[in-house]
Amino acid sequence: MAEAMLGPEPSRRNFLNWFLSTTAGAFLLSVIYPVSRYLVPPKVEESTSRTVTLSVKPADVKPNSGQIFRFGSQPAILVRTPAGELRAFSAVCTHLACIVQYRQDLSHVWCACHNGHFDLNGQNIAGPPPRPLERFTVNVRGDQVVVSKGA
Amino acid sequence: MFMNEGQPWTKLWLWLDERIGLTDIVKLVKKKEVPVHRHTIWYYLGGMTLFLFMIQVTTGILLLLYYRPSAEEAFESIQFLMTSVEFGWLIRSIHSWAANLMVFTLFLHFFSVLLLKAYRAPREVSWLSGMGLLALTLTFGFTGYLLPWNELAYFATRVGTEIPGVVPLVGPFLRRLLRGGDDVTGATLTRFYGIHVAILPALTTLFLGLHLFLVQKHGMSVPPDVERSGGAKKMMPFFPNFLLRDVVGWLTALAVLAALAAYFPAELGRKADPFQPAPAGIKPEWYFMFMFQTLKMLPSYILGIEGEVIGVVGFGVAGLFFFLVPFLDREEGQRWSRVLTRVGIAAIAFMIVLTAIGYLVSPTK
Numbered sequence: 001m002a003e004a005m006l007g008p009e010p011s012r013r014n015f016l017n018w019f020l021s022t023t024a025g026a027f028l029l030s031v032i033y034p035v036s037r038y039l040v041p042p043k044v045e046e047s048t049s050r051t052v053t054l055s056v057k058p059a060d061v062k063p064n065s066g067q068i069f070r071f072g073s074q075p076a077i078l079v080r081t082p083a084g085e086l087r088a089f090s091a092v093c094t095h096l097a098c099i100v101q102y103r104q105d106l107s108h109v110w111c112a113c114h115n116g117h118f119d120l121n122g123q124n125i126a127g128p129p130p131r132p133l134e135r136f137t138v139n140v141r142g143d144q145v146v147v148s149k150g151a
Numbered sequence: 152m153f154m155n156e157g158q159p160w161t162k163l164w165l166w167l168d169e170r171i172g173l174t175d176i177v178k179l180v181k182k183k184e185v186p187v188h189r190h191t192i193w194y195y196l197g198g199m200t201l202f203l204f205m206i207q208v209t210t211g212i213l214l215l216l217y218y219r220p221s222a223e224e225a226f227e228s229i230q231f232l233m234t235s236v237e238f239g240w241l242i243r244s245i246h247s248w249a250a251n252l253m254v255f256t257l258f259l260h261f262f263s264v265l266l267l268k269a270y271r272a273p274r275e276v277s278w279l280s281g282m283g284l285l286a287l288t289l290t291f292g293f294t295g296y297l298l299p300w301n302e303l304a305y306f307a308t309r310v311g312t313e314i315p316g317v318v319p320l321v322g323p324f325l326r327r328l329l330r331g332g333d334d335v336t337g338a339t340l341t342r343f344y345g346i347h348v349a350i351l352p353a354l355t356t357l358f359l360g361l362h363l364f365l366v367q368k369h370g371m372s373v374p375p376d377v378e379r380s381g382g383a384k385k386m387m388p389f390f391p392n393f394l395l396r397d398v399v400g401w402l403t404a405l406a407v408l409a410a411l412a413a414y415f416p417a418e419l420g421r422k423a424d425p426f427q428p429a430p431a432g433i434k435p436e437w438y439f440m441f442m443f444q445t446l447k448m449l450p451s452y453i454l455g456i457e458g459e460v461i462g463v464v465g466f467g468v469a470g471l472f473f474f475l476v477p478f479l480d481r482e483e484g485q486r487w488s489r490v491l492t493r494v495g496i497a498a499i500a501f502m503i504v505l506t507a508i509g510y511l512v513s514p515t516k
Binding site: 039040041044068069070073074075077091095096097098099100101111112113114115124127128129130 | 306309310313314316317327328330331332333334338425426427428429430431432433443446447448449450451452457458459514
């Protein structure tokens with residue numbers, strides 16, 4: 001009775017409970033933290049190159065055709081329009097990241113996964129893609145095709 | 152007992168009984184009964200799924216002996232398995248077909264339990280553990296699909312791991328965690344392999360143990376309409392009557408599996424190439440087809456939000472809804488309970504229609 005009137009007093013049992021539960025908590029944290037850090041893959045150095053020289057010759061890309069090339073670690077697509085102009089875009093579909101292709105029968109870029117269509121400026125014109133494809137700059141230097149990102 | 156004293160078998164039985172309590176187990180098995188009524192047929196689906204799972208465990212272990220989990224060797228190791236290893240084609244084809252059949256019987260089990268309202272108190276935890284097993288099974292299917300490292304698998308995984316990436320806020324982190332990097336690479340293959348052969352089996356063992364324990368504890372649920380008409384008139388002993396009927400189903404399943412594996416062996420296709428466009432006609436496993444088709448048909452923007460975000464979040468919400476069904480449907484026979492039944496039927500219809508469209512519409516249209 002007297003105890004109740006004095007309010008809760010830190011008993012030995014309370015202290016032990018507190019002590020054991022913080023110990024258990026600290027132990028769990030010391031296991032969970034390294035494991036969760038371990039599960040997250042480390043950042044790998046991205047290729048920072050903003051320019052790539054392709055292995056194809058400009059003459060090998062026929063009008064109304066396209067082909068995939070490597071831009072750093074990402075796939076990109078080189079297109080020669082029916083009018084003969086060379087253009088390059090990221091080949092990663094803006095919908096769910098499939099790799100797009102050039103459809104000769106439609107004369108534009110198409111993604112087979114969810115039927116997304118992009119015109120020859122990379123604009124999303126039909127299907128689910130929400131954004132245009134990133135466009136790269138194409139320069140023909142003699143026998144070489146040089147593709148670069150940004151201005 | 153039915154055995155003669157003094158026989159060697161009887162002696163062994165008595166010796167074991169004293170040490171591990173065989174009589175208690177016999178008592179438990181004899182006590183178990185299954186209600187007989189017009190919906191009894193649905194009671195077989197859980198056991199059928201379990202049987203197919205055991206086939207997956209067995210064939211999976213056998214496949215491990217030849218499979219090599221790296222981007223450089225995975226495709227080649229399966230090529231070797233399919234062409235040079237004796238009966239390699241059979242083991243892999245059975246693994247692939249049993250996976251499909253298991254997902255199919257699991258879906259039937261899920262919908263029959265949903266529509267017969269077997270999740271009602273006190274079976275909420277049975278339902279939750281079953282939903283956990285459904286999620287684990289679909290993850291088994293998704294991770295296993297990548298392991299041959301072929302073109303179809305590569306793009307299915309690219310899209311599949313992009314989907315959680317669409318989730319607001321945590322998306323990009325989840326995608327990296329799943330892929331083991333920013334792209335689908337050999338790191339993803341190794342990660343999926345670990346998930347497929349170690350993490351999922353361990354979790355499944357836990358969930359399955361709980362699920363089966365609860366089925367024993369609560370017995371079979373009697374559907375509400377049978378209960379209203381006075382309950383099941385007859386009971387069937389589980390052992391041997393029900394179990395023998397189970398075995399008939401299992402043997403049939405095994406025969407179907409052998410026929411499917413022999414006439415339609417699992418294909419391998421072309422090796423994955425991260426620098427090739429997705430092939431026309433690409434599609435996921437049939438049980439993801441309804442989601443795939445939905446994502447294909449959603450417009451790019453709905454009310455200013457990207458279509459795929461709406462789709463992915465929508466499926467997430469629908470999954471959560473079904474997960475919580477036992478807590479939403481608490482008043483038997485009420486209007487709300489009937490609405491939930493209709494929602495279940497609508498979900499089945501949605502899945503069937505979208506799957507059919509997915510297979511019937513030309514891939515280039």
